[in-house]
Each structure stands twice: as structure tokens, then as C-alpha cells.
Amino acid sequence: MRLILLALSLLVAWPVQAAPPELLASLDALYARRADASASKELEASLxxxxxxxxxxxxxxxxxxxxxxxxxxxxxxxxxxxxxxxxxxxxxxxxxxxxxxxxxxxxxxxxxxxxxxxxxxxxxxxxxxxxxxxxxxxxxxxxxxPDFDFGGPVVIKGRYHFELPWPKRNLAESAKLLERAAAKFPQNLRAHAYLAETLLKDGKAAKAKESIVKVKQGSTAYNPAEAQLVQERSKKVEAEIEEELK
Structure with a gap:
């Protein structure tokens, strides 16, 4: 009976996949090219x-x-x-x-x-x-x-502590979580970019510059669309850091 209950619980947690693997692979390939408007449109229609x-x-x-x-x-x-x-x-x-x-x-x-x-x-x-x-x-x-999407859940939690208005904002907790994600997934440029913003806001422009350099010089291979978006957006933060360091 215990084995039957265990099997049923697994079925609830892991539903039977209806879509064939080749379809999912095709969808994932289109998603990887989502910065291309035609690929994004094709993916939207397919889904x-x-x-x-x-x-x-x-x-x-x-x-x-x-x-x-x-x-x-x-x-x-x-x-x-x-x-x-x-x-x-x-x-x-x-x-x-x-x-x-x-x-x-x-x-x-x-x-x-x-x-x-x-x-x-x-x-x-x-x-x-x-x-x-x-x-x-x-x-x-x-x-x-916590490692899903190159540490995405931890990165977003770190950003959450940054985005909150005073007095709920917690820059120390934001930095701690973002440093944790960036250390485990150094390829994740969003982690470095968010960390740079947190450090800058916390009056640590020199350390912020170290993080933004990692964004600027980082490889985009892990997730080209995401990484290129982050690099483009980080230019504004880079300029703010340079202004602070003058």
C-alpha cells in the first residue's frame, strides 16, 4: 500500500508529459533565438x-x-x-x-x-x-x-531586496544573495549587473565597477539573447559608476 501511495504522489508531482521530446527541443531552440523577432513570433504561434x-x-x-x-x-x-x-x-x-x-x-x-x-x-x-x-x-x-536558470531564483530574490522602497529595502541582503549567485554562476551576467547596481546604491562604486566590468567583458554564450540584453542595459549603470568615481 505504501508503494502505491508513493507512486501516486510521484504522478501528482511529475505529470505525464504529453508533448513529444522533439517538439520540446524545437520550442527550446526557438526560445534560444528569441531576440530575433521572427523566431519569437514563430515560437509564440507554436506554443x-x-x-x-x-x-x-x-x-x-x-x-x-x-x-x-x-x-x-x-x-x-x-x-x-x-x-x-x-x-x-x-x-x-x-x-x-x-x-x-x-x-x-x-x-x-x-x-x-x-x-x-x-x-x-x-x-x-x-x-x-x-x-x-x-x-x-x-x-x-x-x-x-535555487540553481535553476543559472541561479535565477536567488538572483531575483537579491533584486527584490534592492527594488523595495525605503524602509523595506535591504542592500546588504541584496548584495549577499547576488554575490552568492554570481560566485556559483559567474557566467550569469544579470547577477553581476544587479550586484553592480546594489553596490553603487550602497556607496561602493569601486566594487560596483568590478562587477560591471564582468558584465561588459563576459561571454554571451550561455544565453545569447539574455546576455546581450543585460550588456546593453548595463551601459547606463556603467556611466553612473564612472560619474561617481570622478
Whole structure:
């Protein structure tokens, strides 16, 4: 009986994959090329088609949310960013119900909430009670697999402590988490870029420069679209650091 119960619990935590491996590999290959508008459009269309046929396929759900969070991150219009963040969040809430022991939807739900919060404004998001929901999902991701996405859950937790308004902001905790992620995943340029911002805000411009140099000189091979985006965005922080060091 105990073996039967164990088998049933595993089935709940790890739902049967409906999408064939070759389809998932194709979707992942398109995602790797997402900085190309045509590849991103093709991926969006493919995910929409596949989810219409298999709306409860966890592997499709989290990959769809992954694309939505990317689109929300790069969106310039706050209204579009808000919509995309909410879509990613909602999609992953469905995924969490299907597979609460999997890291992907816990992580991308947190990213979706974060994107939505940035769009509406952090203070307003706090007023809407989103901080607890964000931390519930992100802390679950950290418990399940803090190394997912090159230490992504830890990086986002570090950024969370930076983004909060005074008096909730905690630069020391932000730096500690970002240093931890950057040490374990030195290829993760976002970890270094966020660390540079935290250090600069904390009055440590010289140390911030060390981190921003790692962004500027870092390889993009681990995740070209992500890394190139971070390098472009880091130019503003680099200029602020240089101004502070004059």
C-alpha cells in the first residue's frame, strides 16, 4: 500500500508529459533565438497551437510563461508589460496546481508578478498585496532548485531586496544573495549587473565597477539573447559608476 501511495504522489508531482521530446527541443531552440523577432513570433504561434490541443501539458505551460516573461521584460510600454506579466503569472498558477513540486512555474510565476509590479509601480503593487504572493512563489522556487536558470531564483530574490522602497529595502541582503549567485554562476551576467547596481546604491562604486566590468567583458554564450540584453542595459549603470568615481 505504501508503494502505491508513493507512486501516486510521484504522478501528482511529475505529470505525464504529453508533448513529444522533439517538439520540446524545437520550442527550446526557438526560445534560444528569441531576440530575433521572427523566431519569437514563430515560437509564440507554436506554443499557442500546442496549448490549444493540450492545455494541461505542464511542459508547454511553463515554456509559454517563460516566453511571456521575456516579452514582458523587454516591453517598453507599461500597459503591455502589465498584461504580459499577468498572463505569465496566471499561466504558471495553472502549472503550479498541476505540478507544485516542479521549479519552473514557481519561478516564472514570481517573474510574472515582478513584471506586473514593475508595470503598475512597486508601491502600488505592495498596496495590492502582491509582495506575499511574489515571495510565496519565489521562495518555493528557491527551496525546490535555487540553481535553476543559472541561479535565477536567488538572483531575483537579491533584486527584490534592492527594488523595495525605503524602509523595506535591504542592500546588504541584496548584495549577499547576488554575490552568492554570481560566485556559483559567474557566467550569469544579470547577477553581476544587479550586484553592480546594489553596490553603487550602497556607496561602493569601486566594487560596483568590478562587477560591471564582468558584465561588459563576459561571454554571451550561455544565453545569447539574455546576455546581450543585460550588456546593453548595463551601459547606463556603467556611466553612473564612472560619474561617481570622478
Amino acid at each position: 499557442k497551437k500546442e496549448l490549444q490541443a493540450a492545455p494541461d501539458d505542464y511542459e508547454l505551460i511553463w515554456r509559454s510563461a517563460r516566453l511571456l516573461t521575456w516579452q514582458g521584460d523587454v516591453a517598453q510600454d507599461s500597459r503591455l508589460k502589465k498584461v504580459l506579466g499577468k498572463q505569465a503569472w496566471d499561466r504558471c498558477e495553472q502549472g503550479v496546481k498541476l505540478a507544485p513540486a516542479r521549479v519552473e512555474c514557481q519561478y516564472y510565476a514570481a517573474l510574472g508578478i515582478g513584471t506586473y509590479s514593475q508595470a503598475v509601480g512597486i508601491v502600488k503593487a505592495l498596496g495590492e498585496g502582491l509582495e506575499g504572493k511574489f515571495n510565496e512563489r519565489l521562495d518555493a522556487a528557491i527551496r525546490i532548485d
